[in-house]
Amino acid sequence: MTNPITPLPRLYPGMHLGETDPETHKAAEESVFGFWVFLMSDAVLFALLFAVYETLVRHTAGGPGAAQLFHLKSTLIETLVLLTSSFTFGMASLIMKFKRHIRMLQFVLILTLILGLAFLGFEINDFAKLTRSGAVPQSSAFLSAFYVLVSTHFLHVLSGCIWLVVMVIQLSAFGLDEMVKTRLLRLGIFWHFLDIVWIFIFTFVYLLEML
């Protein structure tokens, strides 16, 4: 038995269940660490897509450049929506850890899902506007790099949304057992990671090109 007095080791970064559920805390160690290894390789992928974007951003092939195409307002809305969803996921993690109230947890996860879908909706709207004005991926190296980077992030958020749906269903089916808890821990890290990638997208892809 784990002695609840001695603090449990913290062997990975991220939300820890700690004393609230020592068994799952131990079980989560390996799977969450493995997930961190995956996320870091994903971070390398994104970093290189950013580097590609930076090298190609001036190569507009006579077409429109970043300053003419991007709009501050939609970027700001997307940023705030995704940031808020990161916060609501944090609330979901706290409910999972301390309250263990399944209905409340599902409500906050669905709230996060709605914010995630709203973010995707705003991005689809952006892409549609770009396409209507003739800014398609094949029109210049700059736009190819832009679409590859931003839609890779888009697909990550989309898979995060699918994962959220699966977790809401699993909470109904299995309740808050060890498996569901460790999956929610990993989804939380994934969701916060995507928001961090977005910080760099709005800074390097949008803002700095609007200066």
Next chain:
Amino acid sequence: METGMNLGRELRDYVIGMVMALILTGTAFALIVKNDWPIRTRFIAIVICAILQLLVHFRYFLHIDLKKSHRDDLQLILFSGFIIALMVGGMLWVVFNENMRMM
């Protein structure tokens, strides 16, 4: 109660993180609208905002800190950071050099 206190502390962390992230995001966007500063100053300020926001998200949302007990993971993140710096730095260096020679 111990658990209640921990909940309060962790909730406070998320709120602090959210407020700091909002301030940094707002500053970065405001710097685009503010036209009377030189571009170079605003460029550097926006990059600093992004790096600070990265650290805020790491600390308050992902709970990454410098505590000794999980140094292994810190090493994983630092090593990945090092790899990224090598590959991105090397790529930008080589490609921009090539661009310059082709002018």
